[in-house]
Amino acid sequence: MMTEVRKIVLPGEVLGDSKEKKSGYGTFEEDGRVISKFIGIPKEARDYISVIPLSGVYIPKRQDKVIGFITDVERVGWVVDINSPWLAFLPVSEAVDEFIDLKKTDITRFYDVEDVIYAQVDNVKRADIKLTMNTPVARKLRGGITVKIAPSKVPRLIGKEGSMINTIKDKTNTIIRVGQNGVVWLSGEGVKKAIKAIRMVDEKSHIIGLTDEITKLLSD
Amino acid sequence: MGMKSKEKMIVKGKRLDGRNPDEIREIEMKVGVIPNANGSAQVSFGRTTAVAAVYGPRILHPRRLQEPNTAIIRCRYNMAPFSVDERIRPGPSRRETEISKVTRLALEPALFLEKYPETVVDIYIEIIQADGSTRVTGINAASLALADAGVPMRDLVVGLSGGKLDDTIIIDLCGKEDNYSVADIPIAFLPRKNEITLLQMDGQMNPDEVKTIVKNVLNAGKKVYEKQKEVLKKKYHK
Amino acid sequence: MRHDYVLKLLESDERLDGRKLDEFRDIKIEADTIERAEGSARVKIGKTDIIVGIKMELGEPFPDVPDQGMLRTGAEFSPIASPEFDPGPPGEDATELARVVDRGIRESECIDLEKLCLKPGEQVWTVFVDIHMINHDGNLIDVSALAVVAALMRTKIPELEDDKINREKLKKKLPIKHIPITVTVGKISDKFLIDPTKEEEQVLDSKLTVAVMEDGKICAMQKSGDQGLLEEETSRMIDLAIKKSKEIRKLL
Numbered sequence: 263m264m265t266e267v268r269k270i271v272l273p274g275e276v277l278g279d280s281k282e283k284k285s286g287y288g289t290f291e292e293d294g295r296v297i298s299k300f301i302g303i304p305k306e307a308r309d310y311i312s313v314i315p316l317s318g319v320y321i322p323k324r325q326d327k328v329i330g331f332i333t334d335v336e337r338v339g340w341v342v343d344i345n346s347p348w349l350a351f352l353p354v355s356e357a358v359d360e361f362i363d364l365k366k367t368d369i370t371r372f373y374d375v376e377d378v379i380y381a382q383v384d385n386v387k388r389a390d391i392k393l394t395m396n397t398p399v400a401r402k403l404r405g406g407i408t409v410k411i412a413p414s415k416v417p418r419l420i421g422k423e424g425s426m427i428n429t430i431k432d433k434t435n436t437i438i439r440v441g442q443n444g445v446v447w448l449s450g451e452g453v454k455k456a457i458k459a460i461r462m463v464d465e466k467s468h469i470i471g472l473t474d475e476i477t478k479l480l481s482d
Numbered sequence: 483m484g485m486k487s488k489e490k491m492i493v494k495g496k497r498l499d500g501r502n503p504d505e506i507r508e509i510e511m512k513v514g515v516i517p518n519a520n521g522s523a524q525v526s527f528g529r530t531t532a533v534a535a536v537y538g539p540r541i542l543h544p545r546r547l548q549e550p551n552t553a554i555i556r557c558r559y560n561m562a563p564f565s566v567d568e569r570i571r572p573g574p575s576r577r578e579t580e581i582s583k584v585t586r587l588a589l590e591p592a593l594f595l596e597k598y599p600e601t602v603v604d605i606y607i608e609i610i611q612a613d614g615s616t617r618v619t620g621i622n623a624a625s626l627a628l629a630d631a632g633v634p635m636r637d638l639v640v641g642l643s644g645g646k647l648d649d650t651i652i653i654d655l656c657g658k659e660d661n662y663s664v665a666d667i668p669i670a671f672l673p674r675k676n677e678i679t680l681l682q683m684d685g686q687m688n689p690d691e692v693k694t695i696v697k698n699v700l701n702a703g704k705k706v707y708e709k710q711k712e713v714l715k716k717k718y719h720k
Numbered sequence: 721m722r723h724d725y726v727l728k729l730l731e732s733d734e735r736l737d738g739r740k741l742d743e744f745r746d747i748k749i750e751a752d753t754i755e756r757a758e759g760s761a762r763v764k765i766g767k768t769d770i771i772v773g774i775k776m777e778l779g780e781p782f783p784d785v786p787d788q789g790m791l792r793t794g795a796e797f798s799p800i801a802s803p804e805f806d807p808g809p810p811g812e813d814a815t816e817l818a819r820v821v822d823r824g825i826r827e828s829e830c831i832d833l834e835k836l837c838l839k840p841g842e843q844v845w846t847v848f849v850d851i852h853m854i855n856h857d858g859n860l861i862d863v864s865a866l867a868v869v870a871a872l873m874r875t876k877i878p879e880l881e882d883d884k885i886n887r888e889k890l891k892k893k894l895p896i897k898h899i900p901i902t903v904t905v906g907k908i909s910d911k912f913l914i915d916p917t918k919e920e921e922q923v924l925d926s927k928l929t930v931a932v933m934e935d936g937k938i939c940a941m942q943k944s945g946d947q948g949l950l951e952e953e954t955s956r957m958i959d960l961a962i963k964k965s966k967e968i969r970k971l972l
Contacts, residue, residue, distance in 0.1 A: 270718050272711055273592075273629050274637030274674050290594070290636070297674075299594060299634035301714055316718065318632025319520065319539055321597065347539040347553075347601040388550070389600040407725040414632070454738070468718050516855045517767045518802050529755055533854060535800035558799065558807050563850040564757040564773020567887050572796055572850075573809065606800040606807075610771060610852065611754050 268470055270316070271298045277311050286312030302414075303468065316468060320346040320413040320443040322391050326383040327399065329408065329441035332373050337364060340373055342381070345410060345443045348389045356384060356394035378403040378447060380439050403439065406449030409457055411464040413444035418467040419460060426473065430459045433480035455480065485662050492648040498658060499528070504702055506642070506654040511622070511713040513630045521631025523713075525623040528656055529613035534623035536631040538603035553598035557586035557605045559620055565612040581617050588621050588641070588670040588680035594634040603633060614657040615643040621670045621680065622706060629714055637672040638710050639679065642703045644669065644695040646687060651695055653702045667692070669699045673707040676700050723923050730911055736919070737766075742960065744915045747971060749866070751874050758890065759875025763867035765915060767857035769801075772849065772867040774875045774894075778885065779846040781837070789836025790846040793822035795864065801853035802918075818851065820942045821865045824900040824931030825849070827939040830872065832895035838880070845877065847894070858917040861929050862968075865902035870972060872896060899972065900939055901965040904929040905957040907949065912957060914964055928954065930961035934969065938962075 271277065277289060277296045285291040288300050289311055298304070300315035322328070322344065330350060334341035339353040354362055358372055373379065379402055384394035394400070411419060420427050420440055431438050434452030441447075448456055459476050466472050491498060501507070507528030516522035519535035526532075539553045547554065559581040563569050574582075589605065605627070607620035618641030625639040645655045645663035652659060660666050665685025671678045678700075683692065726736060733741055745766030754760035759774035779790055795818035799805045810818070825831065836845040849871070851864045876890035906913040906924040916924060926945030933939055938958070943949060949957070 270715055272638065272714055273635035274672070276674075288634075292636075297636075299636070300632060301629050301718075315632045315634075317521065317630065318634075347541060347598055349541065405724075407722060412632075516769070516800060517857070518855050519800065522800070531754075533800060537799075537803050540803070560798070560807075562771070562773060562796070562852050563794065563848065564754055564760065564775050564852075567756065569775035569777055569848050569850070572794060574807075604799070606798070608798055608800055608852070608854075610773075611756055613756065 268303060268468060270301065270468070271304050271313060272301055273299055277304055277313070284310040286310035288313030288315055315414050317412050318414055320344070322346055322348070322350065322383045322386050322443070324383055324386055326442035328381060328383060328393070328443040329403070329439060329445035329447050330379050330381055330393065330443075332375050332377045332379065335370055335375060340369075342379070342393060344391070344393075345413075345445050346391070348391055350383070350391040350393050352379070352381060352393040352395070356392070356396055373402065378408060380441070380447070403447045406437075406447055407453060408445055408447050409460060411444050411446060411460060413442065415464050415467040416440060416442055416444060418472070419446070419463045426463065426476065429477065430456050430480065434459070490648055491659065491662055492650050497647075497652065499656065503650045503652045504698065506702060506705060507656065509706065509709050511626065511709055513626050513713055513717050519627070519631070521627040521629065521633070523623045523626035523630060525619055525626065526611075527615060527619050527654060529611055530609070530616055530619045530656075531611040532607055532609050532616065532620040532623040534605065534607045534620060534627040536603065536605055536624070536627040536633065538631070539598040539601035539633070540604070542600060542602035547602075548600040551596060551599050553595040553601040553603050555586055555590055555593065555595070555603045555605060557582050557589065557607070557624075559585050559607045559609070559617065561609040561612060561616070565609050584680055584682065585617060585621055585624065589624055589628065589639055591677070591679050592625070592635050592637055592639050592672055593628065594636065597634070612657065614655045614660040615668065617641070618643050618668045618670060618680075622710065626710055626714065630717075637674045638707065639670055640673050640703045640707045640710065641668070641670040641680070642699050642706055643667060644699040645685075646691065646695065651691070651698055653699060665692070665695075667695050667699070669696065669703075671700060671703065673703065722919065726920060726923050727908065730908055730913075733911070737917070741911060742914045742964065744964070744967070747968075749870050749971060751870055758878065758887070759871045759894065761867045761870035761874070763863050763870060765859060765863045765866075766917065767855055768859055768863045769854040770860070770863045770867050771852045771854055772864070772871040773852070774871050775848040775850070776875070776877055776885070777846045777848060778838075778843055781841065781844045786841040787837045788833040789831070789844040791822065791826055791831060791833065791849070792846060793818045793825070793849040793851070793868070795821070795851040796853065797856075798853050802856035805853070805856070816942075816944075817861055817864060820861055820929060820940065821851065821868055821902070822849070823940040823942075824865055824902050825868065825872070828898045828900035828931065828933050830869070830896060830898050830900055832897045835895040847875070856918060858919070858921050859904060859915050862902055862904050862915065865900070865931070866968060869899055869901070873899070873972065898933050899969070900931045900933055901968045902929060902931045903961040903964045903968065905961050907947075907953060907957065912960055914960070928957045928961070930958055930965075932962050932965040936962060
């Protein structure tokens with residue numbers, strides 16, 4: 263059973279006894295106590311305590327859907343900026359279905375520098391991050407605009423089963439794709455209003471009652 | 483340091499600015515003052531003001547500096563030319579270079595860096611106004627900026643100075659007191675276990691007095707710790 | 721992609737933050753920010769945040785102007801202010817900014833330098849103006865210049881006791897004769913832009929910075945950017961800068 267408490271804990275704050283609940287994400291164990299590593303929201307499950315940080319850079323995880331920017335074209339694939347401390351790599355084999363003769367093909371005809379892609383994190387090994395387009399939602403995102411939010415706010419922006427992001431999409435008549443890496447892509451007429459709503463979530467994600475404020479903003 | 487004053491610096495138990503010997507100046511702290519940075523803070527102790535920014539973890543160039551299993555930290559302490567009485571020429575002095583190093587060593591033990599291989603966390607501290615105890619003020623600002631940036635930490639880092647004037651132990655030396663104090667002891671520590679990560683001294687003092695000052699500073703530092711916690715929570719409890 | 725979006729908006733005279741093309745962001749001027757300096761100001765325009773500190777020191781005059789005080793302007797693009805700023809000596813951008821701002825102060829005769837002469841040929845006051853970036857979100861020159869002027873207007877000269885500076889005694893105000901206001905106009909295709917953000921600056925074709933005095937005279941100009949300007953465009957940009965300078969002047 264998960265209990266969500268909107269109180270805030272700080273780095274170094276003691277959360278509990280490690281004999282009662284083990285140390286989960288965002289915490290560490292010291293002298294039999296579980297301690298927070300971040301400014302964040304504590305979450306207690308049956309067996310462990312974790313802390314969801316309120317800020318911080320994006321750390322890629324397998325199967326995350328991310329929005330990335332092609333920054334370099336190499337012989338066997340593309341270098342992609344995924345808004346994280348490390349650059350990612352998209353191999354040709356993960357991006358193109360047909361057979362490619364790398365000696366003869368200029369792969370920029372598939373993706374070129376400055377293209378924006380919606381991709382999936384395939385594998386993470388230390389600082390080595392591989393992406394794949396081998397998933398139904400993956401595609402090149404054409405036109406539109408991107409904005410960045412703190413990666414830790416992404417779950418709030420999406421909402422329970424997509425409730426928050428769908429509300430924003432519907433009320434502003436825009437197409438929106440949210441990357442786990444904090445990059446959001448929008449296209450459509452109501453982009454400016456949608457961006458306002460997204461910024462509000464970014465700034466006030468920890469406040470209870472945010473959904474009402476967003477609804478109000480979108481109705482004006 | 484150790485200048486002889488013609489007048490008494492402590493009169494009827496009060497210091498030049500009216501403080502008690504163990505009293506800290508007025509503390510002001512603000513978080514998130516630099517939108518471009520991952521984390522930032524501005525801290526003042528009386529008229530000493532430090533602004534700190536954290537950029538990172540981020541990609542580290544050149545590659546030869548990268549560590550395969552951890553992030554590295556870079557720290558730069560810099561005084562603005564207008565921060566002191568006589569203008570300082572821009573550019574790193576030997577003093578600023580040394581303070582940059584001890585500041586880095588004061589903050590490093592508090593950080594979890596292994597989750598960010600091959601990256602760097604850049605910590606920049608600007609002293610925009612200097613009236614004594616600038617390095618510990620900078621450390622307080624950096625601690626807040628690191629927490630604000632979401633860098634995982636074992637604990638916050640608290641900075642505070644101690645010294646002795648007119649046979650009295652004093653806490654949080656201002657500029658004038660720094661000049662006339664028998665010794666200047668800046669200290670930084672992790673408050674949960676009182677783990678000292680910065681300890682310097684210049685002056686002349688017998689060992690028992692030094693130990694007493696350290697103990698007093700660790701004790702008085704609790705107030706600074708409470709302030710740090712308060713301002714971090716305030717950011718989210720508006 | 722964001723560049724394209726910014727450009728697309730501009731084609732319909734729109735900006736990301738909803739401003740008009742010739743509109744400034746919110747301006748906040750905080751004077752006497754640094755108590756220990758002889759003068760100081762902190763100016764925020766939008767998210768751009770800059771502190772200026774003024775220090776008065778004694779020095780020798782230049783031999784060709786033995787009866788005038790000196791003015792020295794410096795700028796530091798502190799790495800706290802933006803991810804692309806590196807620690808190190810001022811690069812060409814920081815140097816250019818300092819010199820452009822200096823030109824506005826010097827050519828307008830903002831400070832009465834003759835009144836800063838103590839012993840002709842031997843000893844004069846030097847006014848050190850130091851510009852320190854805190855957060856970079858575009859339009860650094862205009863914000864710096866405004867902070868410099870705001871700081872100079874409140875600068876006090878320390879007393880001299882036996883040829884030693886006593887900063888505890890600040891009585892006389894720095895003698896100010898004129899107040900230059902600096903406005904930069906950006907150009908993208910056929911549109912003119914006031915107060916660009918950092919993002920907007922990246923799509924500008926060119927910029928023209930103009931320093932204007934209270935009587936409408938221009939005392940300094942600087943064109944930057946890698947595209948050329950036609951004569952008619954230049955005229956219009958000058959007119960726009962002068963018009964906007966009047967708004968800024970009211971804030972001081």
